[in-house]
Amino acid sequence: MKTKLGPHNALYPMPTVLVGAMVNGKPNFITIAHLGIMDLGTISISVNQQHYSCVGIKESKAFSLNIPSTDMVTEVDYCGIVSGERMDKASLFDVFIGDDSGAPMISKCPVNMECELLKTFDFHEHDVYIGKIVQTHCDESILENGTIVPSKLDPILFFMDDRSYHGLGGKLASAWKIGEKLIDA
Numbered sequence: 001m002k003t004k005l006g007p008h009n010a011l012y013p014m015p016t017v018l019v020g021a022m023v024n025g026k027p028n029f030i031t032i033a034h035l036g037i038m039d040l041g042t043i044s045i046s047v048n049q050q051h052y053s054c055v056g057i058k059e060s061k062a063f064s065l066n067i068p069s070t071d072m073v074t075e076v077d078y079c080g081i082v083s084g085e086r087m088d089k090a091s092l093f094d095v096f097i098g099d100d101s102g103a104p105m106i107s108k109c110p111v112n113m114e115c116e117l118l119k120t121f122d123f124h125e126h127d128v129y130i131g132k133i134v135q136t137h138c139d140e141s142i143l144e145n146g147t148i149v150p151s152k153l154d155p156i157l158f159f160m161d162d163r164s165y166h167g168l169g170g171k172l173a174s175a176w177k178i179g180e181k182l183i184d185a
């Protein structure tokens with residue numbers, strides 16, 4: 001027996017990343033769950049056109065995808081609650097700059113992908129940025145025989161229906177909530 005949910009987007013849970021870009025000459029990071037794989041070397045991110053990050057991605061024509069582990073859930077939520085226009089979110093992290101793109105990346109995230117902006121689609125209120133992966137940095141500690149081990153990567157999965165974060169093993173925290181801890185920290 002099935003129940004009709006109407007036109008409900010049921011693709012969640014989605015892996016959630018911190019997208020880095022240089023905005024007005026400074027690193028900024030934004031939480032993004034609306035990610036896509038165009039082909040093996042090409043990804044997409046969908047970013048609301050009002051977000052501060054858009055200015056930097058379009059100007060520098062580069063961005064990074066930083067994959068956080070579950071121990072970064074509070075920082076991930078915070079970067080999805082506050083704007084880089086008002087707060088220096090990059091000060092939370094040890095940041096390094098990619099040689100291949102100039103995009104800022106977060107050392108603590110076990111995987112960082114540098115992307116070159118290939119195309120931008122104007123889609124309703126969102127910009128869909130298509131990025132070519134030009135370099136991927138990976139902590140050796142999550143590799144076995146040169147391959148990423150998912151349980152060691154320990155990614156954060158975002159579930160929209162009840163706005164919650166999950167690990168590969170279960171719920172971690174409430175989204176748009178746990179990061180509030182860092183607002184007045």
Ligand SMILES: Cc1cc2nc3c(=O)[nH]c(=O)nc-3n(C[C@H](O)[C@H](O)[C@H](O)COP(=O)(O)O)c2cc1C
Pocket residue numbers: 016028029030031032033034035046047048050051052053054076077079080081082083084085158175176
């Ligand atoms: C779990 C989570 C996922 C999010 N995913 C997206 C997304 O895919 N696209 C988007 O435009 N905003 C998304 N946001 C909202 C932005 O991260 C948020 O508005 C951020 O503060 C914008 O930062 P900026 O102004 O520094 O660019 C998400 C927020 C959270 C908490």
